[in-house]
Amino acid sequence: MDSGQPVDGHFAGATAVSLALFGINFGQLVLGILGVLVTAGEYSTGAIRSTLTAVPRRLPVLWSKAAICGLTALVVGSVGAFAAFVIGGGFISDTPASLSLTSAGVVRSLLGAGLYLALVGVIGIALGALLRSVAGGTAVLVAVLLLSRDWSRCCPRPGSRTSARTCPATRASRCTRCRRPHPRCRPALGSPYSWAGRC
Numbered sequence: 001m002d003s004g005q006p007v008d009g010h011f012a013g014a015t016a017v018s019l020a021l022f023g024i025n026f027g028q029l030v031l032g033i034l035g036v037l038v039t040a041g042e043y044s045t046g047a048i049r050s051t052l053t054a055v056p057r058r059l060p061v062l063w064s065k066a067a068i069c070g071l072t073a074l075v076v077g078s079v080g081a082f083a084a085f086v087i088g089g090g091f092i093s094d095t096p097a098s099l100s101l102t103s104a105g106v107v108r109s110l111l112g113a114g115l116y117l118a119l120v121g122v123i124g125i126a127l128g129a130l131l132r133s134v135a136g137g138t139a140v141l142v143a144v145l146l147l148s149r150d151w152s153r154c155c156p157r158p159g160s161r162t163s164a165r166t167c168p169a170t171r172a173s174r175c176t177r178c179r180r181p182h183p184r185c186r187p188a189l190g191s192p193y194s195w196a197g198r199c
Contacts, residue, residue, distance in 0.1 A: 016092060016099040017109045020085035024113055027080070028120045028145055031073045035124020036137035038065050043132040066125045073121035078114030085110055120145065 039062070042048040055061050085106070092098050099106055123144070127137040 015097050016085060016089050017106055019092070019097065020081060020088050021109070021113050023084075024117070025146070027077065027117055029142070031069075031077070031117050032120045032124040032141045032145060033138055035069050035073075035121040035126075036128040036134060036141060037124075038069055039125050039128030040132055040134045040137045041128070043128075044134055062125070062129055066122050069121040069125050070118045074114050074118035076114075077117030078111060081110040081113040 042051060051061055052058070085101075089098065089100070101107060124137070124141055127140050128134070131137045131140065
């Protein structure tokens with residue numbers, strides 16, 4: 001319901017999807033660090049010796065951990081995104097930001113959030129296996145997820161814009177973006193966001 005108070009600039013163009021996925025930055029850190037702990041934690045405690053004694057080949061161990069962590073992140077992320085959308089939608093049902101699951105792009109955005117979090121979990125697994133250090137893997141993960149986009153924007157190099165577009169944080173925002181189509185917008189053919197239109 002409209003309270004008559006001015007809307008903050010950060011939320012002026014918000015939709016039910018963007019509000020439901022507001023905590024994805026925190027979620028990616030949690031699941032990414034969990035992935036680092038799954039592999040690097042064994043090296044820190046020495047439990048990797050028992051694992052390699054049972055399964056001498058490293059690749060099957062790594063693939064199984066990546067699969068389990070990825071599927072866990074996918075389920076948790078998807079369920080959390082849909083739950084936040086449904087619960088939060090009840091509070092903004094009478095506002096312009098309201099959307100339903102049948103609205104164009106909503107399901108894709110919510111599933112995209114789960115897929116992105118699964119990818120972050122797998123990246124954490126890989127970093128933990130490569131660096132074999134919880135502190136080192138966590139530091140690199142934070143740099144990749146949170147600092148790469150801002151760093152590429154600050155560097156006045158020809159490839160900085162490309163780096164900003166391809167960093168995980170930017171790809172996540174594009175994968176989970178859901179905007180209302182403007183009546184004067186025309187379809188952007190060939191774009192994965194063609195349903196949103198292009199002015």
